[in-house]
Amino acid sequence: MAKTNGEALDLLDVERTDATFADYVTLAKMGIVRANLITVFAGYVVAASYLADNVLLYLWETKWMLLLTLLGSGLVIAGSCYLNNYIDRDIDYKMERTMGRPSVTGKMDGQRILAIGLGILAAGTVMLLIVNHVAAVFGLIGSFVYVVIYTMWLKRTHTINTVVGGISGAVPPIIGFAAVTPTLHIDAWILFLVMFVWQPPHFLALAMRRTEEYRAAGIPMLPVVNGFAITKRQIVWWIAVLIPSSLLLAHYGLTYVLIMLGLGGYWLYLGLKGLKLSDEQAEIKWASKMFFFSLLYFMAWIVTVVLVSL
Structure with missing residues (x-):
């Protein structure tokens, strides 16, 4: 009970x-x-x-x-x-x-x-x-x-x-x-900015996967209050902002720029694909892919930043 x-x-x-x-x-x-x-x-x-x-x-x-x-x-x-x-x-x-x-x-x-x-x-x-x-x-x-x-x-x-x-x-x-x-230094604030912009698409994807749990707990997460369609658009917009934000560190070199363009571009591509989905189970599966790719993006960004700074 x-x-x-x-x-x-x-x-x-x-x-x-x-x-x-x-x-x-x-x-x-x-x-x-x-x-x-x-x-x-x-x-x-x-x-x-x-x-x-x-x-x-x-x-x-x-x-x-x-x-x-x-x-x-x-x-x-x-x-x-x-x-x-x-x-x-x-x-x-x-x-x-x-x-x-x-x-x-x-x-x-x-x-x-x-x-x-x-x-x-x-x-x-x-x-x-x-x-x-x-x-x-x-x-x-x-x-x-x-x-x-x-x-x-x-x-x-x-x-x-x-x-x-x-x-x-x-x-x-x-x-x-x-x-x-x-x-x-200004780079400290750029690191802050990238981490700040990375989090909404990461956590909104998680919220889509756990929508019913958040609904049961009475937590007004975006997919609970406004549904999956708006949440998916928000995820895509945040990723679109993340790409130029990460490139504010372009002075780290061409390798850094190419890696971040590749990661950000592919994440945005995955996000845009999700906008076409209308079946709830397919949307949740898409959210899982987006969530796990966000983790990959995070680790790849951190490793790249550290390596190019050594």
Whole structure:
């Protein structure tokens, strides 16, 4: 029998002692942490390329600062994810992909999740402060947008939630860049822009795949409120904006330009094909292809940026 909202929260707030180490890791959303740390590292490398003739040597000489930057960023992100789980425990039980989280099953009570989240966030912020105050400020900006603006407000009220929430996902490369030099080069903001524009087509494709789950949880994702046709057009428009955005780094060389044109062009081609679909199952299958290609695009872009900066 499905639990009511009140019953779910009553269960979650019962003190439990059977949480495992894996449960604590689950609430940190390590997939999100790892993906964001990759962009922190990319920002660090790009910044280093403007200060050092030998980037690899610079990375070795500043390895402890790099480690502190990555660890601090990881803790800020993980702490923010704990707070997200704490806030969303009244709706996560309605969605298949989140109903097994310890915050939902009752393995960990809400107060413990909140305390751990705040503690991890504070520890990460202190570490970034040791690096420099600019890195710490951007870490807190990302956390505030994700926890307060996205999770507590827009996620539950407006279809623009994924767009505004994308600010938090675009901040990590700036943190990495700022760790090397608090005086941010224009490339730091271009990295931010590319990450920001990449996220809507990525998350809208995911939302199409999970539309019924979001509908059951009462989350106003774009495909839930406005349907697949509008969502598909939005995905295509965002990809069309992403292509020239990525080419703002054309000074990285011809190899970079060709790779990004190829990836962006093919992703746009896949998107345009989807506009012709009208069968719901075919549209969901298309959304899956778009989602997984977005991951390929992300990894290829990061790897390319790092390699051309070395």
